[in-house]
Amino acid sequence: MSSSTTETTTYILEKYSRAYSPKKASGSSEWQHFTNPVLRLILDTGKSEFAPSMRLRIVWTMNGGGSAAQDVILEDLDLIAFSALKTDNTDGSSPLKGVYRDTTFGLRYLYAPESTEGQKVYRRFQVSFNTPSVALQLVDAIRDVCPCKTNEPSAGAGANRKIVAAAQPLTRADTLQTNFNSTTTALQRMPTMILDPPASSPLLPLPFSSQPQPQPTPSPLPDSSPPPPSSSAEADSVMMPPPPLPLPPSSTPTFTPTSSGASAATANANVPMESLAAALCAPSGLYDNLSGAALERLVGDVVREDGFVGLLESLSSMWALKAVAG
Numbered sequence: 001m002s003s004s005t006t007e008t009t010t011y012i013l014e015k016y017s018r019a020y021s022p023k024k025a026s027g028s029s030e031w032q033h034f035t036n037p038v039l040r041l042i043l044d045t046g047k048s049e050f051a052p053s054m055r056l057r058i059v060w061t062m063n064g065g066g067s068a069a070q071d072v073i074l075e076d077l078d079l080i081a082f083s084a085l086k087t088d089n090t091d092g093s094s095p096l097k098g099v100y101r102d103t104t105f106g107l108r109y110l111y112a113p114e115s116t117e118g119q120k121v122y123r124r125f126q127v128s129f130n131t132p133s134v135a136l137q138l139v140d141a142i143r144d145v146c147p148c149k150t151n152e153p154s155a156g157a158g159a160n161r162k163i164v165a166a167a168q169p170l171t172r173a174d175t176l177q178t179n180f181n182s183t184t185t186a187l188q189r190m191p192t193m194i195l196d197p198p199a200s201s202p203l204l205p206l207p208f209s210s211q212p213q214p215q216p217t218p219s220p221l222p223d224s225s226p227p228p229p230s231s232s233a234e235a236d237s238v239m240m241p242p243p244p245l246p247l248p249p250s251s252t253p254t255f256t257p258t259s260s261g262a263s264a265a266t267a268n269a270n271v272p273m274e275s276l277a278a279a280l281c282a283p284s285g286l287y288d289n290l291s292g293a294a295l296e297r298l299v300g301d302v303v304r305e306d307g308f309v310g311l312l313e314s315l316s317s318m319w320a321l322k323a324v325a326g
Contacts, residue, residue: 004048009141011134013039014103016058016074018125029124034060034074041127043141054079054145058127075125079145082109093120098148100139103129107146 016039019029038061046053058075082096095110106126114121129135139148290298302308 004046004051006044006046006053009043009045011041011043011129011138013041013058013127014130015039015128016060016125017127018074018123036060039127041138043138045141052080054142056142058125077107077109079142083145085110085112093122094147096146098139098142098146099151100135100148101151102132103135105129105135105138106151 014035016034017031019031040059040061042057042059044053044055044057046055056075056077056079057073060072060074062070062072079096085095097108099106104126106124108122108124111121111123129138142148
């Protein structure tokens with residue numbers, strides 16, 4: 001008659017995490033974490049002459065709000081049964097493998113219900129203890145049926161990662177410098193175009209195009225215009241838009257020249273206000289030689305001009321300024 005004894009050891013866990021590897025090798029594992037107390041790892045070791053046993057369970061005890069506590073079984077593994085499985089000859093993987101470091105212990109086991117001859121499916125979990133000594137106690141207890149090894153970080157792998165990380169910014173800097181030089185060269189090759197907009201129109205930035213633009217025929221500049229910019233100034237004008245024209249104050253009257261008086265308005269743009277007022281007040285003999293009918297027809301043509309209303313508004317503002325100035 002044979003006799004058997006069962007020894008039960010309970011370990012209090014700080015954390016339990018589990019991951020399920022997908023069937024496809026390209027997929028990533030999803031982890032679930034449990035930290036709420038009370039988490040326990042229970043190891044039942046049966047000592048018998050003919051049929052030894054070792055059962056590992058992870059139990060999560062939930063408080064039912066005043067009622068009896070409920071135990072949820074998160075893991076329930078027969079470690080002796082895994083030792084009877086054959087090792088995969090393809091990659092030499094064991095059906096049961098453990099790793100540990102400091103206070104953490106991890107276990108990988110073959111999940112037979114989803115495994116086939118061509119595709120092996122493994123499940124993994126890891127637990128954290130209070131101290132590293134408790135983790136070593138568990139490793140010593142299951143070492144005979146589960147191969148365990150330490151999971152120390154490789155110093156060579158860390159050094160290689162540092163070298164790759166340090167070399168990467170240098171490659172980016174070279175690429176950015178090359179792109180910047182090519183962009184600058186393309187901008188410098190673009191033809192420049194100098195426009196002289198009317199005084200009343202807004203100044204718009206010149207559009208850039210990848211196709212070369214034909215050079216416009218330069219118009220003769222008046223004597224009062226500044227000299228044309230040098231070649232270095234033209235190159236700078238490509239890199240930045242021309243400065244905007246200063247806006248007139250709110251009290252300055254706006255004058256919209258007509259098509260017949262645009263050249264006169266441009267020529268008199270720099271004339272002081274006092275000279276303009278004196279010229280308006282001075283008598284002129286321009287219409288002395290015209291007959292009454294010709295003068296009436298000329299006045300009618302002026303009144304029917306599109307800008308006549310704006311001219312009256314401008315003159316009204318000028319007379320108001322003259323009255324204020326005394």
